[in-house]
């Protein structure tokens with residue numbers, strides 16, 4: 001057997017949330033509610049889907065590799081130059097490109113103890129040393145990040161708000177981090193859940209403001225969450241054009257497919273859909289947090305479309321019992337949190353299904 005690169009031996013594959021189809025297949029269930037991957041329970045914007053269907057006619061042709069129309073739309077939307085933007089096959093691809101472009105073996109990646117796990121996985125794949133910074137109150141401690149950064153630190157990853165803890169950092173904290181780290185380190189602000197946190201006083205105005213002022217900052221956003229387009233796989237990064245140029249050089253030639261480019265451009269114009277999605281989430285998150293609290297969960301504050309909670313039962317046990325009830329939640333063993341779960345906020349009906357399933361699971365456990 002041919003041995004893979006040494007760095008790969010340390011890497012554990014990402015465990016995605018279980019899919020509805022796999023639960024239906026494995027347990028023979030008809031109706032399954034998935035609250036495991038922080039998708040938008042309203043699905044995609046109908047306007048975006050109309051653009052997707054219209055693109056059908058052009059599917060015999062390669063898409064434009066640099067996603068120029070989508071980049072131009074994003075540039076207008078954010079008040080930056082198109083050259084400051086790279087579009088990826090999910091923001092996951094941008095994480096990969098950043099690691100491939102900037103990490104030599106033995107360089108350092110600074111990431112949070114319970115920060116989004118893909119940063120650590122992708123950094124280790126490049127043979128980089130991953131420095132894990134402890135959290136304070138389930139929140140990134142950016143003062144400790146600054147202390148941990150050394151001249152060898154190349155990438156400093158901050159998911160804001162964070163997955164899986166749902167907490168956020170303020171503009172002041174982010175600015176202090178940017179002021180404190182060596183200019184040879186690139187700060188990556190992953191704002192996958194931006195729309196859910198944007199109205200919180202003190203949440204950073206990263207675009208265009210912070211990116212204009214700092215050429216060692218990349219901001220990432222995605223169409224997978226509030227835009228409801230996770231299945232299309234589109235995310236993007238915004239940074240200094242020179243830096244974006246390095247990522248562009250190594251991306252796959254046609255990394256974002258044509259209907260996805262068209263649908264995302266239209267999704268950007270449908271601000272009303274995003275507004276409605278955030279409003280539904282805000283209202284339902286209160287109900288979910290309160291009801292889970294009444295059932296004995298320790299629920300944290302969340303600036304996102306999910307809750308992070310200490311579970312009355314070990315997370316994996318609860319996950320398995322809930323699968324049999326047709327509800328998929330997310331255990332957090334891979335984060336070293338065997339007593340915690342992450343549960344996405346659903347529609348009112350989906351959340352009622354969640355509560356019913358939990359009641360049945362807890363009643364069985366008590367019997």
Ligand SMILES: Cc1ncc(COP(=O)(O)O)c(C=O)c1O
Nearest residue numbers: 090091092159163192222224235
């Ligand atoms: C913090 C964070 N960043 C990035 C991603 C990746 O999103 P996508 O690749 O779908 O854009 C996720 C998805 O769960 C996330 O939670």
